[in-house]
Amino acid sequence: xxxxxxxxxxxxxxxxxxxxxxxxxxxxxxxxxxxxxxxxxxxxxxxxxxxxxxxxxxxxxxxxxxxxxxxxxxxxxxxxxxxxxxxxxx
Amino acid sequence: xxxxxxxxxxxxxxxxxxxxxxxxxxxxxxxxxxxxxxxxxxxxxxxxxxxxxxxxxxxxxxxxxxxxxxxxxxxxxxxxxxxxxxxxxxxxxxxxxxxxxxxxxxxxxxxxxxxxxxxxxxxxxxxxxxxxxxxxxxxxxxxxxxxxxxxxxxxxxxxxxxxxxxxxxxxxxxxxxxxxxxxxxxxxxxxxxxxxxxxxxxxxxxxxxxxxxxxxxxxxxxxxxxxxxxxxxxxxxxxxxxxxxxxxxxxxxxxxxxxxxxxxxxxxxxxxxxxxxxxxxxxxxxxxxxxxxxxxxxxxxxxxxxxxxxxxxxxxxxxxxxxxxxxxxxxxxxxxxxxxxxxxxxxxxxxxxxxxxxxxxxxxxxxxxxxxxxxxxxxxxxxxxxxxxxxx
Numbered sequence: 001x002x003x004x005x006x007x008x009x010x011x012x013x014x015x016x017x018x019x020x021x022x023x024x025x026x027x028x029x030x031x032x033x034x035x036x037x038x039x040x041x042x043x044x045x046x047x048x049x050x051x052x053x054x055x056x057x058x059x060x061x062x063x064x065x066x067x068x069x070x071x072x073x074x075x076x077x078x079x080x081x082x083x084x085x086x087x088x089x090x
Numbered sequence: 091x092x093x094x095x096x097x098x099x100x101x102x103x104x105x106x107x108x109x110x111x112x113x114x115x116x117x118x119x120x121x122x123x124x125x126x127x128x129x130x131x132x133x134x135x136x137x138x139x140x141x142x143x144x145x146x147x148x149x150x151x152x153x154x155x156x157x158x159x160x161x162x163x164x165x166x167x168x169x170x171x172x173x174x175x176x177x178x179x180x181x182x183x184x185x186x187x188x189x190x191x192x193x194x195x196x197x198x199x200x201x202x203x204x205x206x207x208x209x210x211x212x213x214x215x216x217x218x219x220x221x222x223x224x225x226x227x228x229x230x231x232x233x234x235x236x237x238x239x240x241x242x243x244x245x246x247x248x249x250x251x252x253x254x255x256x257x258x259x260x261x262x263x264x265x266x267x268x269x270x271x272x273x274x275x276x277x278x279x280x281x282x283x284x285x286x287x288x289x290x291x292x293x294x295x296x297x298x299x300x301x302x303x304x305x306x307x308x309x310x311x312x313x314x315x316x317x318x319x320x321x322x323x324x325x326x327x328x329x330x331x332x333x334x335x336x337x338x339x340x341x342x343x344x345x346x347x348x349x350x351x352x353x354x355x356x357x358x359x360x361x362x363x364x365x366x367x368x369x370x371x372x373x374x375x376x377x378x379x380x381x382x383x384x385x386x387x388x389x390x391x392x393x394x395x396x397x398x399x400x401x402x403x404x405x406x407x408x409x410x411x412x413x414x415x416x417x418x419x420x421x422x423x424x425x426x427x428x429x430x431x432x433x434x435x436x437x438x439x440x441x442x443x444x445x446x447x448x449x450x451x452x453x454x455x456x457x458x459x460x461x462x463x464x465x466x467x468x469x470x471x472x473x474x475x476x477x478x479x480x481x482x
Contacts, residue, residue: 001183001233002130002157002444004288004314017247032213034243038352048291048344051183051233052211053240055353056291056344068098069315073137074452077443080210083184087210088217 003070003080004048004055006063007031009041022049025067027085049084097138097316106320107143113327114145121147123279124326125416127269128286129156129444130314136449138316148323151416154268154372155286157233158185158442159414162370163402165261166191169230171398172259172391173204179222181215182230184208185442190435192402196230212244212258219248219256228391231260236288238262238380239353242360245386259391260381262361265289266300267378268369272415273305280416282326284319285311287341292357294349295339302335313341360386370404370438371411410437413446420447427451 007022007029018034020041033041033054041047046063047054058066070077097103114120126132132152135141141150154160170191173180180196187197187208200206205225209215212229219227231241241258248256265286272278285298295311302308308329312322322340329335339345360383367379382390391397404411407425412418420426420439430436432448439445443452 001185001237002128002288004291032240032243035239035350035353035356038350050288051237051240052213053243055236055239055288055350058344062343065098065315069134073133074443079184083208083210087214 001051001080003077004050004066005070005081005084006046006058006066007049007054008060008063009033009043009045009047009054011043020054022047022054024049024081024085029085030088052084052087099317102317103143103320106317106324109324110148110320110327111145113324113331114147118147121149122281122327122330123149123151124282124284124323125151125153125272125280126284126312126319127153127155127265128284128288129159129442129446129449130288131284131286131312131319132156132446133444133449134314134316134319136453139453140316140319143320144323148327150284151280152413152420152446153283153416154272154369154414155234155265155289156414156439156442156444156446157237157263158183158189159410159438159445160263160268160369160372161186161189161232161261161438162368163190163192163404164368164400166195167193167400167402168397169259170194170196170199170204172228172230172395173199173206174202175226175395177226178205179218179225179227180204180206180230181209181218181227182206183210183232185444186230186232188435189438189441212241213247216244216248216253216256219253220251223255225255227256228395229256229258231258231262234263234265234286234289235292235353235357236286238361239292239350239356242353242356245360245382245389246356248389249386254388257389257391257394258382260361260379262380263367263369264363264378264380265293266297267375268372269301271372271375273301273307275415277415277417280307282307282329283309284322284326285309285337287311287313287318287345290339290341290345290349292350292353294347295337295345296347297349298337302337306335308335308338310338310340311345313344359383368401369414371414405436408437410439410447413437413439420450423447 361380
């Protein structure tokens, strides 16, 4: 549960509720960007996602680095990636 | 240096290791014990065998920053009690499922018919509450400042939707009080901290000034790549070399000095700090946990349900407390790898993948003897690990 997973913002499903679609390795899911309300994100931005919430803006190099690192961490973390991609909030 | 080739940038790793060797070479008698606060760092250290790449004077000490590991048994019992209550859908992060309470785990409760559901996000739990208005949905909230804002947003959303069938069993904790408890301990033997990158994303790196200012120790807020951790060690040693003692931010590509203001504001609105909260191994620590604020009292599972709230001592065989305080290495625990394994854990540190014991176990150090051989082998590491006197 402690992972930060990088995702790229694709679009906003519900702008009023800060619900956005992000893409991770070609797979899309919805997340909340409410915690970045002070520093709004736009489609194309990369964010670090923790338990379904964008916690911080990052750049693409950081996103690549983090994804690579998660893949090296092994099975429990791959399972969290799967959970991230398979669950739904909307 | 057999592990170095696994690094993303082996040349950079070798360069950092050479710099670290240089910084420690001047005084071979001087040992440094650096506590990595966050369980994510512990995992990276073991996964990449970092402790074996560093000079023997540098030792990693594992800290209290695994949110699953610090939940005391009585709170797990309360969670199991909630899960077994008729009509309740009990939602939890997967990591908490196998944490043993005094009368079994959530996983066992599920096997016996309780409706326990694993969620990735608190918003998943909220969705279940919206989809099933006839059920009482409870979310088992655990985590430090990194995770608490997500619960806060979820509660704000639940209030806006006027949901009456959603509540939170709040076990969110703060990072500063347990660090102070460790720093105030007479047994403390630490020379600095590898600071928690994700917590600092919310709190800001400035939050950690109390460590140099009040305790005279350096801290470097650090990212989660193995190279990040090597760089943090280099930065800590450089502070010693140059006679500095400061908060430094190695993870500036993500962490801001002031943190995330929107998240901090939500924490202030939705939560209040408890007078005291019980930590596994650390006991009751004043002002160390969150509960829901008065404005959100209707969503507080502790007010909605008559929880048993029984305090349960840790199992006598389990030494998670000493591991969480950095006083014992996982392999020094009597039950490590024998009675306590990831498949059948006794203690929390063996359950979570971020727990020090699970990380140690999962990377080939399954038996205490083998772990000891790894830790003490080769160039006969000196310092506290080598001189530990626990019976084999």
